Amino acid sequence: MHWIDWAIVAVYLTWIVWTGLRLSRKTEALEGYFLANRSLPWWAVGLSVMATQLSAITLVGTTGQGYNAGLSFIQFYFGLPLAMIILSLTVVPFFHRAKVYTAYEYLERRFDSKTRLFTSLLFLFSRAMATGVVIAAPSVILSVIFGWNLTLTILAFGVPTIFYTMKGGVQAVTWADVKQMVVIVGGLIAAVIALIMGLPDDVSVGAALHTAGAVGKMQALDFTFDTSTTYTFWSGLIGGLFLSMSYFGCDQSQVQRYLTAKSVNEARGSLLMSAFWKIPLQVLVLMVGVLMFVFFLFNESPILFKNTYLPAVQSSPRAAEYAGLDREYAQAFENRRLAARAMAASQSDGTSADAAAFARSEFVRNDTAVRAVREKAKTLVKDVTGDSEYNDTNYVFPTFVTEHLPVGLVGLIIAAIFAAAMSTIAAELNSLATSSVIDIYRRHLKPVADDAHYVKVSKFATLFWGLFACVVATFAAEMGSLIEAVNVLGSYFYGSILGVFILALGVKRANGHGAFVGLIAGMSAVWWVDQNTATVYLWLNVVGAVVVTVVGTIVSLLTGGANAGTDPSKPAAARAA
Amino acid sequence: MSPAQSEHPGARPGESNLSFTYALVLVVEVMVILSLYWLGRHFG
Numbered sequence: 001m002h003w004i005d006w007a008i009v010a011v012y013l014t015w016i017v018w019t020g021l022r023l024s025r026k027t028e029a030l031e032g033y034f035l036a037n038r039s040l041p042w043w044a045v046g047l048s049v050m051a052t053q054l055s056a057i058t059l060v061g062t063t064g065q066g067y068n069a070g071l072s073f074i075q076f077y078f079g080l081p082l083a084m085i086i087l088s089l090t091v092v093p094f095f096h097r098a099k100v101y102t103a104y105e106y107l108e109r110r111f112d113s114k115t116r117l118f119t120s121l122l123f124l125f126s127r128a129m130a131t132g133v134v135i136a137a138p139s140v141i142l143s144v145i146f147g148w149n150l151t152l153t154i155l156a157f158g159v160p161t162i163f164y165t166m167k168g169g170v171q172a173v174t175w176a177d178v179k180q181m182v183v184i185v186g187g188l189i190a191a192v193i194a195l196i197m198g199l200p201d202d203v204s205v206g207a208a209l210h211t212a213g214a215v216g217k218m219q220a221l222d223f224t225f226d227t228s229t230t231y232t233f234w235s236g237l238i239g240g241l242f243l244s245m246s247y248f249g250c251d252q253s254q255v256q257r258y259l260t261a262k263s264v265n266e267a268r269g270s271l272l273m274s275a276f277w278k279i280p281l282q283v284l285v286l287m288v289g290v291l292m293f294v295f296f297l298f299n300e301s302p303i304l305f306k307n308t309y310l311p312a313v314q315s316s317p318r319a320a321e322y323a324g325l326d327r328e329y330a331q332a333f334e335n336r337r338l339a340a341r342a343m344a345a346s347q348s349d350g351t352s353a354d355a356a357a358f359a360r361s362e363f364v365r366n367d368t369a370v371r372a373v374r375e376k377a378k379t380l381v382k383d384v385t386g387d388s389e390y391n392d393t394n395y396v397f398p399t400f401v402t403e404h405l406p407v408g409l410v411g412l413i414i415a416a417i418f419a420a421a422m423s424t425i426a427a428e429l430n431s432l433a434t435s436s437v438i439d440i441y442r443r444h445l446k447p448v449a450d451d452a453h454y455v456k457v458s459k460f461a462t463l464f465w466g467l468f469a470c471v472v473a474t475f476a477a478e479m480g481s482l483i484e485a486v487n488v489l490g491s492y493f494y495g496s497i498l499g500v501f502i503l504a505l506g507v508k509r510a511n512g513h514g515a516f517v518g519l520i521a522g523m524s525a526v527w528w529v530d531q532n533t534a535t536v537y538l539w540l541n542v543v544g545a546v547v548v549t550v551v552g553t554i555v556s557l558l559t560g561g562a563n564a565g566t567d568p569s570k571p572a573a574a575r576a577a
Numbered sequence: 578m579s580p581a582q583s584e585h586p587g588a589r590p591g592e593s594n595l596s597f598t599y600a601l602v603l604v605v606e607v608m609v610i611l612s613l614y615w616l617g618r619h620f621g
Contacts (some may be wrong), residue, residue, distance in 0.1 A: 074613065081606045085599045093592065213620030220613040264592045272595075275602045279609050 001146060001402075001410060008411030012183060012418060013160050019179060020164025020172035030451045033169035033458055034101055034434045035260050040171075042266040044178050046273030048427070049248070049257045050281070051177035053274070054184060056138035056421035058285060064393035066289015067296075070217030074286055075231045076538070077279050079241030083248060084275035088268040090505055091249045096264045101438040103255040103501075110504040112512030113443070118519065119497055120439035123252055124432060126493050128465060131428040132472025137394070138421050139473060142414070144308055145398045154473045157421050162466030165426045166459045170260055173426045180419035187416025188284055194405055195291035200298050200341070207344040208294040214343065214360050215367050217290045228534035239538030242545050243491070246498035248274075252431040292400050297340040299404065303329040303374060305395035309381045316384045325380065329373045336366035425469070433461035492530070495541035496522030499548020503556075507549070510556040518552025 027033040065073045091103075100106050104123065108116035139153040164172050199208055212218055222232045229235070248254045248271065261267035303326055313322050339362045345351070346359040382390045401413045437458045442449075499522050503510040525547040526540045535543070 071613065078610070081602050085602055088595065209620045216621070218620040219617045221617060268595060272598055272602060276605055
């Protein structure tokens with residue numbers, strides 16, 4: 001990387017850490033450290049909500065998905081706006097009026113301590129592991145692309161984030177998120193402009209999109225109802241609705257964002273910002289992928305984008321076979337380039353419909369040939385290396401950035417990748433610390449102490465979870481498309497935890513026994529469905545939520561109906577109310 | 578989008594009627610989905 005790019009990344013890191021340090025003066029009390037004294041404006045919280053969800057995996061993984069599969073991944077987000085409306089009407093006012101620090105704290109007031117303890121432990125386990133993946137994903141990719149040491153790259157993501165999150169608490173996290181969103185969106189827009197500028201002079205953006213559309217990259221919607229197809233309109237709308245309701249309504253890493261808002265309406269406004277902007281933002285991310293596909297039609301691209309395998313393949317008995325594939329790819333690539341130019345030309349002026357249709361079919365045929373060679377190369381790599389999960393999806397965007405962007409822009413995009421990762425990591429560390437201290441330490445280990453003590457323990461908890469996530473990241477194996485790995489992990493718990501909150505808020509006669517047994521039943525059902533059917537992960541959220549709600553209601557009715565909760569900090573009358 | 582909407586009768590402090598905003602969210606989502614459908618049809 002050029003020294004100017006290094007300087008841009010260094011300036012970004014300094015800017016963010018300075019933000020955290022500057023805000024550390026307002027965090028002496030526990031409510032200030034974890035909830036910013038419930039004083040933040042909706043737009044800052046809204047940007048923080050979006051920055052928390054948009055990780056580096058989104059930037060590198062989703063652009064890669066756009067390159068491979070086009071816009072179809074956008075369907076994943078169709079349930080999100082509906083979820084935001086439902087949450088604004090239900091959990092947001094409940095949590096705000098209850099003055100809780102964590103979502104799970106509310107469950108004790110409604111049910112009992114075991115339900116709170118179990119859900120908070122589930123959160124701590126799943127979120128800590130997910131944070132490790134969030135750090136590992138960009139670290140592995142950047143270390144491969146730049147040849148950096150993997151451990152040092154993990155520490156480059158982890159250490160500054162741990163530092164400002166520990167020092168400044170949720171205020172630092174939120175205001176850093178606001179700045180990080182600016183860097184991320186700026187980086188994405190710069191990438192789109194660079195991709196458009198990189199098209200040949202005689203290929204317009206419209207003609208380029210027609211070429212992408214010819215091979216299905218512009219086809220966003222799939223209305224088939226098939227639970228074994230990952231991204232369809234229905235899996236996104238229904239499965240995505242349950243996933244979003246669980247993630248934004250029951251996951252402390254998001255709940256804590258809007259608990260910092262000044263009022264119920266400000267909290268609602270922060271969620272509705274995502275309802276309006278999340279899908280357009282994801283379209284922008286996916287369009288980067290689609291435009292990369294078009295860019296690499298006319299500009300040289302390697303047979304495979306992840307080349308760590310090369311030494312192993314070249315020293316294997318199948319080296320000659322691979323060299324043959326490389327030559328075959330070069331020829332297929334050149335044929336496709338010519339066909340793409342012909343098709344782009346046919347989109348303009350007075351080309352006849354028949355000639356345009358022929359140019360299109362020729363392009364599709366040549367693209368199929370290129371993809372076939374790439375598949376053969378992937379199979380060969382898997383055979384030689386024994387890595388059955390080999391996938392180069394996550395390496396397309398970094399390859400484009402490092403090999404085709406000018407000095408300065410490379411630094412900006414790397415800073416955007418850092419910003420995307422750090423904003424997510426910071427929110428997750430902050431919420432892990434909050435749940436550890438509020439749900440475990442203060443509730444079960446040391447109920448009476450002053451705020452200074454709890455803030456000190458909170459800082460230690462942030463440090464602990466940060467180091468834990470870095471260790472997980474070091475050991476995390478690379479798994480296919482990383483964004484899916486994180487979502488699959490979450491789907492084992494998310495739907496079931498959502499079911500517990502549906503019981504708490506929507507079933508008056510539900511009690512602690514029902515919630516606890518329902519939760520176990522829900523997670524067991526999700527596990528069984530995942531192991532024994534071809535159901536894709538988005539539907540697992542629906543399974544978990546429905547099973548918990550049904551089983552929880554039945555068990556509650558069989559065990560005597562509603563109880564008043566057991567939070568010792570609340571009088572019995574208040575708990576019943 | 579601003580959360581500052583007119584107070585409705587019986588609203589608690591800091592809470593007001595956001596029905597219009599919720600309706601707007603739905604309208605925008607439908608428009609976005611229709612736009613994506615159009616993109617697929619036009620360029621596909």
